[in-house]
Amino acid sequence: MTTAATGGVRATTRISATADGRGGTALPVLEGEGPLAPRRTRAVSGDEARVMLVGAMSGPLGGDHFTVAAAAGAGARLHVGSAAATIALPGQTKGGARYDVRLEVAAGGELRWLPEQLISAAGSELYVSSHIGLAPGARLVFREEQVLGRAGEEPGRLTSRLTVRLGGRPLLDQEVACGPGTPGGWDGPAVLGGHRALGQLLVVRPEYEKDVPEARLFGECAALTPLAGPAVLVTAVAGDALRLRRVLDEALAALG
Amino acid sequence: MHLDHPHTHDSPSAVSADARRPDGTRRALRIGLGGPVGSGKTATVAALCRALRDELSLAVVTNDIYTREDAEFLLREAVLPPERITAVETGACPHTAIRDDISANLEAVEDLEDAVGPLDLVLVESGGDNLTATFSKGLVDAQIFVIDVAGGDDIPRKGGPGVTTADLLVVNKTDLAPYVGSDLARMAADAKAQRAELPVVLQSLRSEDGVTAVARWVRERLAAWTA
């Protein structure tokens, strides 16, 4: 962790999981301090390694640049969660904050990326860029949830881009931009329609190559859709974080 | 990795209403059936399918206005195997889909040829519209306009593109004429006056003859098409 010339904090967290050769998962790389310290926790199942990102300080603030990089090798099963929601806040310095997520999964590896929500507080400005590279045969569960403003608060400016490649080919590329200063219509009937929580759940499984679940709705504000590849995406909007999580959990359970 | 659409390398499909398939063979004859709502287009299509399905390879494209009801009626009546019936959606503009922008209908016809072809005959039924709806020559080779006696016996006299120019005018539900006070002789005479030499058939699908006369006309068109 260093303090950049702009006054913001630069911090990088790295997690690397590999098969330990005894049917379990080892974590040869587990590094990062400050805002996003990774801690190994007790796994639910024996072959999985579970890591919790623990925020030792608030942020990201304006000017900060956080990076989290995680990789699951062949045969490794990695589960990453976070201890609390991440809150984007306005900083002392001008300019936005940046949060990069870089995930890699090898053939036969599995990554379950299930952090808590990202909350865009009033006056904040954050650009999130998530890049996921999957080898053919990789398994992934990826969840991201954004909450626009703390309770009763106007949101900050939030842009979040999710780019996923499978075997080098684009599988999913989505960007949401919301809050003051983003292009018009973001809160209108084509985009968010007044909802203050939005989320996506991406599930990639090699067996979907042969038999992918059909499109379906979960209530009025969430839909599961098969992508042009062995994957499904659940897109949901909700009035608040709790209802959003409930529908994403329901969808994940329905996938088995 | 591309589950939606297998890449294939067939020749591109024909651009418009070319009489030949990309492989050079003569494509199916396409006959359009248009006319006002409730005049008996779907019933006539169903009767034609029953009359012709044993002698011809045929398929149907329906253009429903806001439902798939016409296609579903034909499916329910089992007049043809389901893979031979396709519905086109028309965005509340059925006349546009058969006249001004025929692309969706052309694709439906081509897809039927690909899936169950080669076909001898494709019947394209328009959504029930008004008296001005006619089929583009880019979509069909001949068109039948279906009106009925209950819609008023002055329709032939009023004319309009469908009544005047269709290759065949069918005056349907003649069995109802006494009950709705329609004068069949006057309808026939008015139609003759509007259409000169173009043929008119008065039919009741409930009578013994049923769709016989229309089926005969279709067979003649097909003989001329394949000649």
Add this chain to the structure above:
Amino acid sequence: MTRAALLVLADGRFPAGGHAHSGGAEAAVRAGRITGTPELEDFCRGRLHTAGLVAAGLAAAAAAGMDPLELDAAADARTPSYALRGAARRLGRQLMRAARAAWPSGELDALARAFPKGAHQPVVLGLAARAAGLGPEDAAYCSAYESVSGPATATVRLLSLDPFDATGVLARLAPETDLVVRRAVEAARRAVDEGVDALPAASGPLSEIGAEGHAGWAVRLFAS
């Protein structure tokens, strides 16, 4: 090159199937999110900056000569909705037919061969613009404008909205349409050097969700 070709390509009567699609407006009307002119304007504005920007970027990149197969894969990734991918390919196929009749071109023939059931509509549009001698900016204008003119026209039919009000919406969105086109063309120029990831990927969650719901309706006026 003739600039007038742009009018032919952008004409709402160009026979390429658009009349049967509402651009998500039918789902939004049914859900009660569009009830009149102000909501239509907000809907169109949101759509312009999301689906419109993405389509304009793809069209501009295709018109600039990027590999249409690569762009088609990029369009798939930017269209998570299964229903919307289907609609985009059907419209692409219909546009292909009209474009090949209007501006015969080896590039269009090759794309039609690669995707007999249709490539994504914006990719076909960009290639059609190219075949017509038009440039990336022209293609982007067609795509961006289509993204709002479709829903506006559909809403006139769905709500019996005053057509003058709907046309007013499109006129008020013109300056933002210019902005979207500029962004799309800049992104397309970057994509030529950096690859398809440089193209816009803006999404509208409610449009994606609404499209899947709409596809399952038994009774509807529009195909999408």
